[in-house]
Amino acid sequence: MNTTATPATPEARDVLDRALKLSAPEREVIARRLMDSVAPPPGVYESEDALRAELLRRIEDIESGRVKALTYEEAMAAIRKAREDRTS
Known part of the structure; x- marks a missing residue:
């Protein structure tokens, strides 16, 4: 999911800008x-x-290799990194 996408319409951008101030x-x-x-x-x-x-x-998806399953440790490390990246 792209969390940096910008809404296309001015109305949606306004709603997002206002919501982010909450x-x-x-x-x-x-x-x-x-x-x-x-x-x-x-x-x-x-x-x-x-x-x-x-x-x-x-x-x-997992058995075919299209998706790689993560261990608990890998998933938690990815979550921590994403949180750090978001706050830095």
Whole structure:
């Protein structure tokens, strides 16, 4: 996900600029609401079949090598680095 993308319209840029001036808790609430409006929350699928298909797709991605699974340590190191990069 590209977190540095600039909204295309002046209205969207204005909303983003104003939102970024809010406190972290306020931004978190807004971010969650926006994410829920474009994609269901993680773990929410239309049906058991949809969940099963998603799991099978992810397994195939890993087994085929298209996606590399990370260990817990690798994932946490990546998260820490991303947080550091964001604050520096």
